[in-house]
Amino acid sequence: MTAHRHSSDGPPRAVVVGSGPNGLTAAALLARQDWEVDVYEGGEHPGGAAASAPLLGEGTIVDLGAAGHPFGVASPVFRDLRLEQHGLQWVRSAYPMAHPAEGAPAALLHQDLASTAEGLGRDARAWRALHAPVVEGLDAHLENILGPMLRWPKHPLAMARFGLRSAPPAAAMARALFRDDAARTLFLGSAAHAITPLGQPLTGAFGTLFGALGMTRGWPVARGGTGSIVAALLSVLESHGGRVHTGHWITDLRELPQSDAVLLNLTPSQVLRLSGPGAEEIQPRVRNQLGRWRYGAAAYKVDFLLDGPVPWSDPRVAEATTVHVAGTAQELVRAESEVFREQLPERPFVLVCQQQAADPSRAHGPAEGRVVLWAYAHVPAGYVERRPGEVAERITSQIERFAPGFRDRILERRSTHPAALERWNPNLIGGDVAGGAMTGLQSVLRPRPSLDPYRLAPRGLYLASSSAPPGAGVHGMPGAWAARAAMADLAL
8 A cells, every 4th residue: 555545535536647648548547437637747748759749830740759550549448438539530541551662663551451462462362361360350469469468368369379470570470471572571661660670579460460450440640640649638538527737747756645546657767766655665576677677779750841742753652651661671670680789770760651641731821832751760779879960861861762852852850869859758768769678578578577567566556658568659558457457456
């Protein structure tokens, strides 16, 4: 029992530290169950890294963190909270994802399995064989995967089939299953969202699942920017009486009001820096486990304002919301491996989001006719450039490879290096946007090997961040599981 235990006869009370999507999801679920809920956020605006702003001038909408949302649209808890009834609109372009190639047509992920396979020529059969079971049983797979791994899955047979197909390294799967580079790059680009070397076990799961999501739910963006997701969560929370307090950096749990539960939307290193009676109830064994938490590679983000569309060599790429810019399968595997050897790749894996392909409002009013382009490259953790503009120039050059004349379209280029990402949002340790490395056992046993990964103390203190299962992504599931743990404890 924490020092914050609420002793009155009134409704139960929760305090949430951190107002990212996971914190707000936890808060909304508790408020909906008639808890009194207060959310404390260090920044001036709620939402954490799920934010949008006119970064490139009046009339522009730039996603400051997350941009595309394959898991958001498929999230069971977002569906349960009915975010669309609170103003959220998911919008899609013609293609969920594209992978351009030099001197050849781009590989395209369509919104259905049959069309995607048809575009992959002699790899069509292998593509269908790999993805069909996941596509056909997607909801069952999501119920299995979007939660703690050390539990009996709700759909055990589906889990077994998924594990057999997806546990191997993505690089090995791509070589063994596909004969041409188009299918290999399409698969590996999805797997690279693990932000880990593609020779690591379990990376195949990312390739399979991200592809299946694109071919069923799409990889949509939120109309009006990612901040619209946060606005919808806030609307749910406030409609049930919840409150958000911005500009409050919490370092000592005694700064918080009395409550039955404290839910922390923080990473392990931040949790360990907290003081106060509640924090002191974290047992030494748990502290030691959290202290061994490893952070992963970083994102280096560049936002572009263009005077017109990206001049992709294959015009179909302009109709894809997400573009993986990496070249061949061999180049992609090499680039991700170099990042984890603490080397900056000469040709990095670049993730580009063309939100305007689905949402024309991203450039309106004074920005009408302009194009906002969101991009980031995977770089070593905490990477410090050897010269100003080093990474931004490599990102620009990568896009130019597949869109000759791109450089001439640039009106403005805004760079955000890993240290700046962390200053903006302290959860992004060293520029790690995944809340911790997705390598080894840490990829599935987050934040520690435990049947109870959300409880930090015997009762009353919970972890509700992407460092807990199922990990990163704007889907709210770690917050949902933490909220359920708090409700279960209070019911005892």
